[in-house]
Amino acid sequence: MPEGLHLSPWSATALAALLAVAVAAMAHRIAAVVLRRATAPVPVVRAVVIACIPVMRVLLPLIALQLVWQAASDDLRYIGSVRHLNGLLVIGGACWLLIAAIGGLANGVIAQHPADVEDNLTARRIATQAHVLSRTAMTGVVMAGVALMLMTFPGARQVGASLLASAGVVGIVAGIAARPVFSNMIAGLQIALAQPLRIDDVLIIEGEWGRVEEITGTYVVLRIWDERRLIIPLQWFIEHPFQNWTRTSSEILGTVFLFADYRLPLDPLRAELQRVLEAAPEWDRRVGILQLTDVTERTLQMRVLVSARSSGLAFDLRCRVREALVTFIQREHPDCLPQVRLHGQGSPLVPAGAASPAPGVG
Structure with a gap:
């Protein structure tokens, strides 16, 4: 080989990275077509696949790049930082993929039970469970992803261990700060399982009449009849009584x-x-x-x-x-x-609320 064609170590690694990205992109395109056709008879699985395809377009090249960086020589300058950064991106992409899959599964289940029918009680029950459980699962995935990213830094393990081992003021403050978050998450699970309210239920809360427009992981949005929105924390529904006009039927x-x-x-x-x-x-x-x-x-x-x-x-x-x-x-x-x-013979009849005749008027 002529001397001018010799590549430096980084140049060879970069060329391998470009080739890996191209192969990953081609594999993604082929897999997307195959999976779309294969899952057409199963709408729920198809919804999951469609939700994951855009994420995999990013995640597959990142995984291919990570394989290239791991195979590269340790003597390359900055290779350790590149591996770490790409690893963080892979973790983030994996969490994104899980969130997309959970959202696609929830949307697929909801699509199987349309709510635009006269008797939509079952559809609203399933929609409520799918929304609340999927958002709770997404919250858990995000927390796990952040924890995994932090654990890739050497100092994060020591900080985490010291925080877990501490039983002083820091632990008390952290517990007080986290209590509303975890109480709302637990309340969300209770609402999803027991279902005292559902999407599109008619509720009377604090004297306000409205329909449940949205149930998130921390609060419920009540659409008032005059187009206002009332925001109520999930924990409120566990601790206070409220009226549900469509609990068992909309009639x-x-x-x-x-x-x-x-x-x-x-x-x-x-x-x-x-x-x-x-x-x-x-x-x-x-x-x-x-x-x-x-x-x-x-x-x-x-x-x-x-x-x-x-x-x-x-x-x-x-x-x-x-x-x-x-x-x-x-x-x-x-x-x-x-x-x-009025008393007296021949007295006229006066409409209720009208002024009585003056004395002496016949």
């Missing part, structure tokens, strides 16, 4: 209260209620009744009980029924609106 009953004079006939009002319900798309045809629930010295109290498939539909149905029945009373029986009767 719910709604009430409408009406007040009228004693002279109002109830049968026409019941017939009007039935007519309104038959024309209402929100009504699920389970419950639709009008009852006289109370009488006072001035008015009758009537309760209308209606049913709907969800709390949102129940609210709309209540508004529709309330407006229709009030309009019916105003149109057909205006004299049966709440009245105030």
